[in-house]
Amino acid sequence: MGGISAPGGARTRTQVLIIGGGPSGLLLSQLLDLAGIDTVVLERRSRAHVLSRIRAGVLEQGTADLLRRAGAGGRMDKEGLVHDGVEIAFGEERLRIDLAGLTGGSTVMVYGQTEVTADLYAARDARAGVVIDQAEDVALFGLEGEAPHATFRRDGLTHRIDCDFIAGCDGFHGVSRRSIPADRLAGFELVYPFGWLGMLADVPPVSDELIYASGPRGFALCSMRSPTRSRYYIQCASDEEVSNWSDDRFWEALADHLPADVAAGLETGPAIEKSVAPLRSYVCETMRHGRLFLAGDAAHIVPPTGAKGLNLAASDIHYLSQALIDWYGREGRGGGEEAALVAYPQRALARVWKAERFSWWMTTLLHDLPERGAFGRRLQQAEFDYLKASRAARAALAENYVGLAY
Numbered sequence: 001m002g003g004i005s006a007p008g009g010a011r012t013r014t015q016v017l018i019i020g021g022g023p024s025g026l027l028l029s030q031l032l033d034l035a036g037i038d039t040v041v042l043e044r045r046s047r048a049h050v051l052s053r054i055r056a057g058v059l060e061q062g063t064a065d066l067l068r069r070a071g072a073g074g075r076m077d078k079e080g081l082v083h084d085g086v087e088i089a090f091g092e093e094r095l096r097i098d099l100a101g102l103t104g105g106s107t108v109m110v111y112g113q114t115e116v117t118a119d120l121y122a123a124r125d126a127r128a129g130v131v132i133d134q135a136e137d138v139a140l141f142g143l144e145g146e147a148p149h150a151t152f153r154r155d156g157l158t159h160r161i162d163c164d165f166i167a168g169c170d171g172f173h174g175v176s177r178r179s180i181p182a183d184r185l186a187g188f189e190l191v192y193p194f195g196w197l198g199m200l201a202d203v204p205p206v207s208d209e210l211i212y213a214s215g216p217r218g219f220a221l222c223s224m225r226s227p228t229r230s231r232y233y234i235q236c237a238s239d240e241e242v243s244n245w246s247d248d249r250f251w252e253a254l255a256d257h258l259p260a261d262v263a264a265g266l267e268t269g270p271a272i273e274k275s276v277a278p279l280r281s282y283v284c285e286t287m288r289h290g291r292l293f294l295a296g297d298a299a300h301i302v303p304p305t306g307a308k309g310l311n312l313a314a315s316d317i318h319y320l321s322q323a324l325i326d327w328y329g330r331e332g333r334g335g336g337e338e339a340a341l342v343a344y345p346q347r348a349l350a351r352v353w354k355a356e357r358f359s360w361w362m363t364t365l366l367h368d369l370p371e372r373g374a375f376g377r378r379l380q381q382a383e384f385d386y387l388k389a390s391r392a393a394r395a396a397l398a399e400n401y402v403g404l405a406y
């Protein structure tokens, strides 16, 4: 852990205080540091816990570029897998989406978010960045004035840090969004009546490219972390218990969800991890409240279909870091103009809503939606047939999948 928190030795002031040491908070801290802006990151959990979380694994080109710019792209460029296509399977039919061909050469990078987070921690350590983990009971104060501060407990002591700005990068369940008065918060939510059951296993992936599959039993995804490590998902009830799923039961169900020719090629093996994630779409349009700025999962959630969560966090951080760098640059020249900071929510939300739309669209195209009945299934079939028949439809999918420009 970089720095902290011996009694009396704790930092008491920074320029930008960042709540949350996930990918959003670490990336922001790194980009601001590279621009000469001082930050402290407060993370509720231990570093080991943060680095044990398994999340999605597809980086848009813009995200990969941002990680390189942050000096955290070295291992990704060595170990990440560049994919120039992705497959959609509908029943027994398979359709390849030629990402590169349909977008003028754009690709995605398959590289786990866990690795991204580890690389960002390493980058912060290399620059002696202050990341305080196990910071409990973080509370935010003075957000509507010019001198906000936060308090937290660590090792039984209460600490206080004063700052110019607070960046709320503490995920969907964090304290930052909850610190905005309810009557000032504009939130929009859609909860899906199902989840994903995921499993990680050291077996070669069934295919070189990701396969998003929709069949009579619902959705499945064949993804990977490396040529020897696979990540698979199947649609499940949102309150499904992982303990009901033996490895054998998972593999059988996965095979049942895939086209027969794909299922025939599955290599099975013991699970390293299994987990259930509910699916949700959520946007908090109040991405700024006074001197508090929300970014990443603290401000919005997408269902994982399309892998936009981490990528949206990255574009938020791009916009927010630019706005803060602009503010400090002008302050140095006697300015301290707030225009870029005030514009941050609008700039970020324009991209957020498009990614929300795409994630919702891919989710409703591919999942079993019992409430829509046979009519809904016919619509999904028509949507798939349209993708097959229309280059324009495939190009729209590809353009969104590789990530809209920012």
Ligand code: APR
Binding pocket: 019, 020, 021, 022, 023, 024, 025, 042, 043, 044, 045, 050, 055, 056, 113, 135, 138, 169, 170, 171, 172, 173, 174, 175, 176, 295, 296, 297, 298, 308, 309, 310, 311, 313
């Ligand atoms: N105080 C301090 N830290 C907190 C608090 C709190 N009250 N609440 C949560 N945190 C920490 C969490 O422990 C976590 O490490 O904030 C971090 C938020 O990280 P993420 O949830 O990973 O969110 P974010 O960094 O925005 O990453 C974007 O993209 O693929 C998606 O959901 C996926 O995590 C991913 C996200």
Ligand code: PHB
Binding pocket: 055, 056, 057, 058, 210, 221, 223, 224, 231, 304, 305, 306, 307, 308
């Ligand atoms: C993953 O590899 O975990 C993954 C890939 C693509 C998605 C979601 C998750 O859309």
